[in-house]
Amino acid sequence: MKIKIRYFGMLTEVTGCEEEIIDFPEVVISELLEMLFIKYPKLKDKKFQVAQNNELVPFKTKISSKEIVLLPPFSGG
Amino acid sequence: MKIKIRYFGMLTEVTGCEEEIIDFPEVVISELLEMLFIKYPKLKDKKFQVAQNNELVPFKTKISSKEIVLLPPFSGG
Amino acid sequence: MSDNRTKSVFKEGAISSVFIGESIAKHQTKTSIGAHNIFLGQVRADVIDNKIIKAIEYTAHEEMANTKFHEIREAAFEKYELTCMHIYHSLGVVNAGEICLFVFVSSPRRKVVFKALEFIVEAIKEKVPVFGKEIFEDNSHQWKVNS
């Protein structure tokens, strides 16, 4: 399954990109994150939340979208 | 003792004036009011407060200013 | 930083949106400010017994009102960490839809501005001797009562 992963704010400095497409066989977000932690070891030290379908979701959620988004703490306003 | 009495808002419709000078021998505001109630019987039905020296004062206060002000309920803003 | 404490509060007639915009612009050189909060009172065209209010005519005991505005300003600066504060109130006729009260507070941080603005507006309504005469379209009137 090909998934687009998007990064925002300070996370883009860890990954060096704003988005990437990863071919990924697993079904749960936490498994995807484990893979990303191997690819980007510094990501593990960052505070972030995950959204899919424009909603924040717990890490144990099944992937149900073609797009997974990693969001650092919000700092609008 | 000559005292200037000033009226504001709806009270000016009861007294027909915004200010008047009254020659008044007494020393307490409530006594002044008794006299005004005789002059303007409808004043008794109105809600108002009294100020002297730019401060609201109880009716039992002694007159210590040349100017006594009758103020209906405030309705600014 | 509590500047402009002695500026006059009363303005003849309505307070224009251009004046409000210019007041905001003047604060853009004050780069310690992080949050502004502005209250605007606008004259409503209320309908009472089938008659529409077309304007409010404001009068005030000006000397006492200025004393009270000054006390409210001092109390707000004492209570809250404000960078600046401005209060303007109309005197004379303000038509329905026009602005009669403009209160503007600024602070480095946001949480304080909400509390400070409400404190000031409520104090103005309660303590300042201003009187509104509500004028209907047929030129009859009634005296405004604050709730």
Place this chain on the structure above:
Amino acid sequence: MSDNRTKSVFKEGAISSVFIGESIAKHQTKTSIGAHNIFLGQVRADVIDNKIIKAIEYTAHEEMANTKFHEIREAAFEKYELTCMHIYHSLGVVNAGEICLFVFVSSPRRKVVFKALEFIVEAIKEKVPVFGKEIFEDNSHQWKVNS
């Protein structure tokens, strides 16, 4: 009366004082309104380790942000008796002293506008995925953290 619900919230660059003044002017035909409350977020020139912040560059997850702005708007109209509500947030670079957030609520009566405005501003800070990059005068940066 909850108009303008679908207007876009994000604006490229700073929000000008003229734009704010014009927004106020547009509400003067709505004569059921008695009270407006406006929050403005302004970029502070904070000093951190002897370096001055000269600007904040904002980015956002726009689709999710618009969903969240819509939810906040619906919740506020549900909770409070508002005549109208407008939210604008900057994207891109906003210099110190310039305005990056403009929230505008209006209601027939004043008490509700204070509560509604604070509710909306706090919800924006908490729920909307916007990210501020604080840029120092030497062009180094740090990521903004909301308190």
